[in-house]
Structures are given as C-alpha cells and as structure tokens.
Amino acid sequence: MGVDEVGAGGSHAPALRVTAKETVAEGVVALELAHPDGARLPDWTPGAHIDLILPGGLTRQYSLCGDRWDAYRYRVGVLREPDGRGGSAYVHDRLRVGDSVGVGGPRNNFPLVPSDNYLFIAGGIGITPLMPMLHQADLLGAEWSLVYGGRHRGSMAFLGELARYGDRVHVVPEDERGRPDLDTWLGEPRDDVRVYCCGPPGLLDAVDTACATWPAPALRTERFTARQQESQVRDAPFEVVLARRGTTVTVTPGVSVLDAVRTAHVDVLSSCMRGTCGTCATGVLDGVVDHRDSLLTDDERAAGDCMFPCVSRSRGDRLVLDL
Amino acid sequence: MTETLSPTAARSGAPVPVIDTDPFGRQQLEDPFPLEVALREAGPLVYLSAHDIYAMARYEHVYAGLRDWQSFQSGAGVGLSNFRIRKPWRQLSAVVEADPPQHDAPRRVLADLLGPRAQRRLRTEWTAVAEEMVDGLLAARAGAGVEFDAVSMLAKAYPLRVFPDALGIPEAGRENLLPFSDFLLNAFGPRNDLVAASAPRARELSEWVSAHCEREALAEGGFGAQIWSAADRGEITVQQAPQVVRSLFAAGVNTTVHALAAVLHALATHPEQWQRLRAEPGLARVAFDEAVRWASPVQTFFRTATGDTRVGDAVVPDGAKVLMFLGAANRDPRRWADPDVFDVSRDPSGHLGFGFGIHQCVGQNIARLEAECLLTALAERVAAIEIAGPPRRRLNNTLRSWDSVPVRVWPA
Structure with a gap:
C-alpha cells in the first residue's frame, strides 16, 4: 500500500500528471500518467480506455496499455494523426512531463472474455x-x-x-x-x-x-474511429440547478458536481467516488452531461437522463438535476 | 484480553501488537464492540494469536487494504482457511473468491446484470410488492397498534419474495436460501459450534442450490437466465455460468435480509429518527446506508497477503491471513463523528459495510432499491414504530444479525 486518499473525504482528482513521455515508434509516443499526490488510480481491465481531456476541450480516448498490477501509473500510446483534429498533435508537440491532463474513465467496451x-x-x-x-x-x-x-x-x-x-x-x-x-x-x-x-x-x-x-x-x-468524441468539454464553471429544491449551485473546475451539490446541504449518497459503483446515480432533467463514469453504455450516455456526479460534469452552461 | 508485543509476528517493520481474544468466540459475536475498540486502539495492524492471523480495524487501513487487491488477495479464500497452502475443503466462490484476471468476466456480467437498467426495470414492481406487504400487515388491526416480528414479516419476507422472483427460481424450496447462505457465511470463520450446527444440512442445501443454477431450472428473463445468455454470448464460459448464478444464491438474499433487519431495528429503537424519515421519505436510502454503517450486517472478511506488505509502520508477512473488520472501521472515531450514534441526518457515504474496491458488493444498489421500496412504503403508512419485546440475536461467524425484532406500529 502506498500513499492514498482516505474515504469519501477525498474527492476525485480531475487531472493526472504526465510522469514520462517516450517515443516508442515513428509517430508514436507512450505517456505515463500518475496521480499528482501519488494516490492509487482507479482499477481497470484489459481493453479499457481513458478519456484524455486536452486544452481547448478536446476529448480523446486512448487504450490503457500498461500493467494493471501497478495501481499508480497508467500508460497510453498515442499515434500522431496528420489529418486528425489536433488532439494527437497536441500530445506529440506540446504536452510535457510534469503537465496536468484531465482524465475520464477508465471504461471498457472491449473486454477480454475467458477462453482457452x-x-x-x-x-x-x-x-x-x-x-x-x-x-x-x-x-x-x-x-x-x-x-x-x-x-x-x-x-x-x-x-x-x-x-x-x-x-x-x-x-x-x-x-x-x-x-x-x-x-x-x-x-x-x-x-x-x-x-x-x-x-x-x-x-x-x-x-x-x-x-x-x-x-x-x-x-x-x-x-478507434467510432469512439472519437467530437463535442467539446468545458473547463469553465457551470451551474447545476437542483430542480426539486429550486436552488442553483456553481461548479468550478476542480470541484466535483457531488461536492458542489453537498455545499447546498443536499446529501447525495455515494460510495466509490470513482464512477464505478453506481451509488450516486442522479436523474438529469436538462442539459448535456460530460460523462466520465465507468458504468453507462454508449446508448445510456446518449440518452442523457442519468449521471454519476462523483466524476461526471457538464458540457454546457447549465445542468438541471432531479434533486 | 491482553496486549503484549510479539517479537516474532512480523519479519520486519514495527512490532505488531498482539491480542489473544477470539473474534469468533460467542461473547465477541454477541457483543463485538469491546474487541473492536481494542483492535482500533492497538494500532493499524494487530496480530490475533487465537487463529494466527492479522487484523485491521481502523477505517483508513481497512479502506486502503480492501482497495489494494494486488497486495491483499481474495483468491486464497475470504474465510479463515488459507487455500494458498491448503487444499480447499469447500467450493470457492467464482466471484467473491477470485482475483484478477479470473475475477474480471464474472464480475462484469454481474455488474451489468444488476446495474442501472435492472434497477429501473424492477422499481415499479418492487414498490407495488412493498406497498401490498405493508398494507397486508396493517390491515389486520386498522386503527390500533399492530404487533409483529419485523424480521420474519418484513426483513425476511420482502427480499425472499422479490429477489427469488427476479432471479427466476420457483416458489418451492425458497426456505433453503437463508440456511444455505448462513452455512457459507459461518464457514468463513473457524470450525466452531456455529459451523457444526449448520453442517448437517450443508450437502442437501448445496445440492438444492446446484440443481437450481442449471439453465433449465431458471425462468426466462430472470437474472439466472440472463447469466446463461451471457455465457451464450461468450462473456463468461458455460462452466462459469452456474457458478455465477450460485453467487446470487449465496449473497443475493441473506445479506439484504440482515441489512433490512438492521435498519428496522435501528428505526424502532430511535423514534426521533423514524419521525425524520416520515417527514422526508427521500431519506430512505440514506437511512438504509446509515444502518449498514452503524450495524455492519457483514462484520468481517478475510484477505491474504500476496507479499510482505506494509500497513502503517508494521509489516504483514507474505501469505498471512488478514481479517478486515468492516464493523470496526464503520465506527472508527478517526473517520466518523459520534460513530456509535445512529443518525439519518449524517452522510454515511464511504462506509465499508458493502466492502470496497473491486470486490465491493456488486448488488449494493439492488439492496438499496429493496430498502428504498420497503422503507418508503412504511414511512407513508406508519405513524410510529417501537420495540414490543426483547430483540433476539442470531449468531453467525460473518454476519451480525437479528433472529427476531418484535415491533409495535401505529398506522398513519
């Protein structure tokens, strides 16, 4: 066991730190990411990917290609795509060791099933x-x-x-x-x-x-091409309306929706704080969710009527929650 | 209870405090709190000489230990027996007692099966069943106080109706579910009189369960049939399918029964908390989780160290069994203000009553749905609830549970 945040008091870290960057083939860099406090990272299984949330709100999904027995580091491989929209170019040309990068997931749409x-x-x-x-x-x-x-x-x-x-x-x-x-x-x-x-x-x-x-x-x-998300992720504050109570809270970058809602003295039951257990499921009445959990399928994400506020955020100025 | 420092317990690191009390002794099972306090105060890691095992009881360390599957495995059994060095004498759970990578596929199938979609599908029906059950109890004596055993009439009756229906097993034989699970959970402890008492029926119960894990025994559309469909899609193997179904027999009902018994007991003994819930029925889920924190129906689970592993300043030696005290962590004053107080106004988020990490209860939100349906139906219909006679404990090596909680309620 290493350094670790303790219990529900420790909020989800929206950003990881680049701890290594290495060219592993022509046009391919491998990034190593770690928690800025050296804490454990959420568990994953082979086939899983994470979202990298890059400056300007670009979100790109990259498969985890490291060792899941190492709970403290993620590794992804990034190919420079000359005709891409700038995500891979940013990773190749601008992102440096020591930089912070927003991360969502991990999520696995490509699990390894048992076989001999x-x-x-x-x-x-x-x-x-x-x-x-x-x-x-x-x-x-x-x-x-x-x-x-x-x-x-x-x-x-x-x-x-x-x-x-x-x-x-x-x-x-x-x-x-x-x-x-x-x-x-x-x-x-x-x-x-x-x-x-x-x-x-x-x-x-x-x-x-x-x-x-x-x-x-x-x-x-x-x-890979089917899971490019082109809509923009925001890095500006947004408002969350608690429809049943008629109150509004502002969510600033670095603060989870869950924590923001709790400042309004609304207790939303939660457990894992990592978007994996499903305890904090909350109904969404209006607005577009920036889903960062490991639970919802693509269809459920598209339906947009449920979110996990321990990790997920808003793509627009305003989210209306059934709270 | 004595405390000395063992010179031999750890190979390196700080000396590990020793406690000689048997956590599975009758006195400790009846009243676990003195030992829990002693364990927490002794240090992050304690050696329990009665069984040659280690223990963690502080929230910080139980939490971190449960998350660290790399250092503390489940695959050598989550009971006292160490199946890394001993041939298993009982069938290991394909889910609870599997490590990655074997754990991945069964866990994924169950998480998908019991996830948000299932909860949405079941909510309407489970609400109706809860309302019907509560109405039935109150109809007996409209207008006056009604007395009944909250364990048999609600905590057992409700999950034994809705969960087996959802699983897809016939009415006949459902009385086997709780004794089967009782035996499994007793068997995680030492072979004491509790194990001996439930042993005679073990084979018969196990055979009944095995027969109902087969494809042809499971109703179409139920959880069991869906597990077999997952095998047809190749998500788990055909050999794994009955084992995954079996895990729902083992863990799907009994733990929910005793969590519901815990919340009903807590509310019956805390009238002001009942009034809070009545005033704000939206607190039903919080009340349930607070009861799971406060009472910790699942008290303990074992892990096994995969290498010499540091806990605080001490070291658990490779291969040692480590007893994780969920109940003690859930009342650790380092984590919780007034931990011994049952309070539906607190935020119990982060309690360890469902475990934590990759093995955290996969059905926890199904249990919450059952509790929410039942407590909401009660809160809408019952003005007051009180204890009507001495509650009686049911001892189990893993569970802290009630055999009987007589209550008197006044319909609203």
Whole structure:
C-alpha cells in the first residue's frame, strides 16, 4: 500500500500528471500518467480506455496499455494523426512531463472474455489495447498468438516488449511481407477460439469478412474511429440547478458536481467516488452531461437522463438535476 | 484480553501488537464492540494469536487494504482457511473468491446484470410488492397498534419474495436460501459450534442450490437466465455460468435480509429518527446506508497477503491471513463523528459495510432499491414504530444479525 486518499473525504482528482513521455515508434509516443499526490488510480481491465481531456476541450480516448498490477501509473500510446483534429498533435508537440491532463474513465467496451484459445490481430496503433490482453492470456495459460501488421518495423510500437513472447508473436511489416494473409491466419471457423482485432477500418472490415462464417461470439473488435468524441468539454464553471429544491449551485473546475451539490446541504449518497459503483446515480432533467463514469453504455450516455456526479460534469452552461 | 508485543509476528517493520481474544468466540459475536475498540486502539495492524492471523480495524487501513487487491488477495479464500497452502475443503466462490484476471468476466456480467437498467426495470414492481406487504400487515388491526416480528414479516419476507422472483427460481424450496447462505457465511470463520450446527444440512442445501443454477431450472428473463445468455454470448464460459448464478444464491438474499433487519431495528429503537424519515421519505436510502454503517450486517472478511506488505509502520508477512473488520472501521472515531450514534441526518457515504474496491458488493444498489421500496412504503403508512419485546440475536461467524425484532406500529 502506498500513499492514498482516505474515504469519501477525498474527492476525485480531475487531472493526472504526465510522469514520462517516450517515443516508442515513428509517430508514436507512450505517456505515463500518475496521480499528482501519488494516490492509487482507479482499477481497470484489459481493453479499457481513458478519456484524455486536452486544452481547448478536446476529448480523446486512448487504450490503457500498461500493467494493471501497478495501481499508480497508467500508460497510453498515442499515434500522431496528420489529418486528425489536433488532439494527437497536441500530445506529440506540446504536452510535457510534469503537465496536468484531465482524465475520464477508465471504461471498457472491449473486454477480454475467458477462453482457452485466442487469436489477436493488431494493425498499427491497434496494438495498444491488445498489449494487456496478451499478458493476461499468458497469465491464464491460454493458447494464443498475435498477428501484428504495420507499415514498416520502425512504425510499429512495442516490438521490444513483444519479443519476450517468442514465436507466439508474428510481426508482419508491410514493406517486408505485405499485408497479413487473414484467411491463412484465421483458418477454418472454430467455436473455441476468440478473435480480438484492433486497428484501422480497412483491417477491421477485412477481419469481419474473413470471420463471416465463424460463430457469433468468436470475433471481438474495437474501432478507434467510432469512439472519437467530437463535442467539446468545458473547463469553465457551470451551474447545476437542483430542480426539486429550486436552488442553483456553481461548479468550478476542480470541484466535483457531488461536492458542489453537498455545499447546498443536499446529501447525495455515494460510495466509490470513482464512477464505478453506481451509488450516486442522479436523474438529469436538462442539459448535456460530460460523462466520465465507468458504468453507462454508449446508448445510456446518449440518452442523457442519468449521471454519476462523483466524476461526471457538464458540457454546457447549465445542468438541471432531479434533486 | 491482553496486549503484549510479539517479537516474532512480523519479519520486519514495527512490532505488531498482539491480542489473544477470539473474534469468533460467542461473547465477541454477541457483543463485538469491546474487541473492536481494542483492535482500533492497538494500532493499524494487530496480530490475533487465537487463529494466527492479522487484523485491521481502523477505517483508513481497512479502506486502503480492501482497495489494494494486488497486495491483499481474495483468491486464497475470504474465510479463515488459507487455500494458498491448503487444499480447499469447500467450493470457492467464482466471484467473491477470485482475483484478477479470473475475477474480471464474472464480475462484469454481474455488474451489468444488476446495474442501472435492472434497477429501473424492477422499481415499479418492487414498490407495488412493498406497498401490498405493508398494507397486508396493517390491515389486520386498522386503527390500533399492530404487533409483529419485523424480521420474519418484513426483513425476511420482502427480499425472499422479490429477489427469488427476479432471479427466476420457483416458489418451492425458497426456505433453503437463508440456511444455505448462513452455512457459507459461518464457514468463513473457524470450525466452531456455529459451523457444526449448520453442517448437517450443508450437502442437501448445496445440492438444492446446484440443481437450481442449471439453465433449465431458471425462468426466462430472470437474472439466472440472463447469466446463461451471457455465457451464450461468450462473456463468461458455460462452466462459469452456474457458478455465477450460485453467487446470487449465496449473497443475493441473506445479506439484504440482515441489512433490512438492521435498519428496522435501528428505526424502532430511535423514534426521533423514524419521525425524520416520515417527514422526508427521500431519506430512505440514506437511512438504509446509515444502518449498514452503524450495524455492519457483514462484520468481517478475510484477505491474504500476496507479499510482505506494509500497513502503517508494521509489516504483514507474505501469505498471512488478514481479517478486515468492516464493523470496526464503520465506527472508527478517526473517520466518523459520534460513530456509535445512529443518525439519518449524517452522510454515511464511504462506509465499508458493502466492502470496497473491486470486490465491493456488486448488488449494493439492488439492496438499496429493496430498502428504498420497503422503507418508503412504511414511512407513508406508519405513524410510529417501537420495540414490543426483547430483540433476539442470531449468531453467525460473518454476519451480525437479528433472529427476531418484535415491533409495535401505529398506522398513519
């Protein structure tokens, strides 16, 4: 056990500190993030991502690719996307060790399901969510292999770390070996293998097609492009209206909605303070929520009628809560 | 109770205070508070010589220890037996007694199953059942005081109706649920007379539960059937499905029963708190959590150190069993003002009555929903509640529970 905040008194830290930044491949940096007070970070499982909330309100989602047994550090890998909207450019060009960065989640839309047999397929930066999965498959004693495609060796992150897995890992740089021959790698449909794929849309489409005759639960994919959130996150104060009481409180940056509501002497029962247990679920009557919990599905987030004020905030000037 | 400093208890770090009292002794189970005080005052870490185990009882350290699954594992059993060195003599829970990564998939399925969607779906029906049950009790003697046992007529009757319905098991055999769970929770302690008393039926109860964890025994649309659907989708294995269903038999009813008994007892013995709840029925959830803090129906759980681990200035040696005193932490004056006072005006947020961290009760919000439905129905219909006879404890190695709480209520 290390330094830790104590109980419900310790509020959720909206920002983590960049403790290391390292170029791990051409156009790819790995960031290491830690709590400014050295406290434990929320737990996560392989396949999980966090939101990085960058200056100007850009939110970008990055898969956690570190070691979950280390409760004090997160690691993400960030590819510079030349035609992106500035999130990756900011991380590459501006973000420095020692800087603060807002973080939401972790949340997992791409969980590793139990199996005795896995086939992992990564394209480029799609290796990131698979890194902790490989470690886990190894721990569980499962049979597994990884096919990892990329433009050329220099552009492919984590090759050094992957070397320890020996011949389970098949590195396929396009300039040396062309694109992976998916039909050969996948072989005949099997119901005892789980296929995990992450990478560019072209690869995912190709794997979808190649797995068309596989049993439905076999294939699990994650599309980076589908989970870009383009709406802006605010870093200015906002108002929270407590509809049943007719009072309004102002929430300033760095203060949780829960704590702000409590200053109005409204007790909202809570427990984990990390958006994981669901105890502080609160009805939303109006306004657009900046969801940062680990509980709601994408559909439930879109419905916008429920939030977890221990971590979630507002995207607009005003939120109306059923309190 | 004596306190000395053990020269051998820890390999390094500060000396660890020793207490020789058996926390599972009859006297301690009947009145745990003197030992809890002694444990908290002795230090962050205490050695309990009666069972060769360590203990934490201060809020700060129980809280941090429960979160630190890396250092304090559950996979060697959350009872006294150390299954890292001993072959398991009982079936381990696939959820409560699993560590990451094995813990991930079953936990995720349960969290999804018991999450906000289920709560929204069940609220209307569970409200109606609570209202019907309370109306039924009050109808017996309209206009006058009504006497009944709050444990059997409400704390047991209500969860035993709504939860098995939601789980999807038949009416027949539901009387097995509480004895089955009682046995499991007793078995987390030493093999004392409580274990011996519930042992004769253990096999029969376990077989009844196993039979009802199979796909064909579970009604369509219920929690049990949904767990099997999750297995069909590959989210857990087909082998895990009955074990995950089993965890709902083990933990889905008994703990809620005794948490409800605790809040009903607390309100019946604190008339001014009942009036606060009546004036503001929106406090129902807070009242329930305050009772869970104050009474801590689940008193203790074990963890096992995965390496030499520092707690305060002392060190728990690798492989040692550590008893986490949730009840003592919930009344630690370092964390709570007037901890021994039951007060629905306080904010009980952050109590450890549901545990904490990755193993925190996955059904806690289902339990809160049951409590909210029942307490709201009562608050709307009952003007006053008082104790009508001596309440009787039911001893268990893990639970602090009531066998009977006779009450008298006056309909509003």
